[in-house]
Amino acid sequence: MHLHTVINAFQIKKSLMIKELDYRWLKYMPGWQEIPLNIQASRELYKNLFEAPLPFLVYCLFAYTVDHVIMLNLVLAWLYVALRVWHYFVRMANPKLSKRRTPFQYSLIVTFILWTELFVFLLLK
Numbered sequence: 001m002h003l004h005t006v007i008n009a010f011q012i013k014k015s016l017m018i019k020e021l022d023y024r025w026l027k028y029m030p031g032w033q034e035i036p037l038n039i040q041a042s043r044e045l046y047k048n049l050f051e052a053p054l055p056f057l058v059y060c061l062f063a064y065t066v067d068h069v070i071m072l073n074l075v076l077a078w079l080y081v082a083l084r085v086w087h088y089f090v091r092m093a094n095p096k097l098s099k100r101r102t103p104f105q106y107s108l109i110v111t112f113i114l115w116t117e118l119f120v121f122l123l124l125k
Contacts, residue, residue: 007092052084052104052107053084055111055115056077056080056107056111056114059111059114059115059118060077062118063114063118066118066121066122068118068121068122072117073114073117073118076110076113076114076117077114079110080107080110080111080114083103083106083107083110084103084107086103087100087103087104087107090103
């Protein structure tokens with residue numbers, strides 16, 4: 001996430017330098033100026049960094065609360081993190097949905113497996 005903030009700052013600086021973006025946009029963010037596509041894509045990516053992991057983060061807190069932290073959960077959790085990092089780099093390199101669908105779908109499957117395993121644990125407890 002910090003890397004993305006630095007990249008986003010450099011993209012905005014570059015757009016300001018080549019007059020693709022008005023410096024007043026940074027202060028007012030007016031609707032009258034069209035935002036360059038690379039900056040808009042970067043802003044959308046930043047928003048998505050917080051939206052997709054929410055079910056995973058809730059799972060982590062819940063699994064820890066019910067004292068169900070086992071090796072399978074840890075491996076799947078790190079797999080989820082690796083898939084999200086993969087998704088991030090695919091998104092930064094190529095914003096097309098078809099290119100980043102695969103890592104996103106795999107991360108959703110991992111999240112589903114984690115939640116299913118937790119529910120089975122709670123039912124059998």
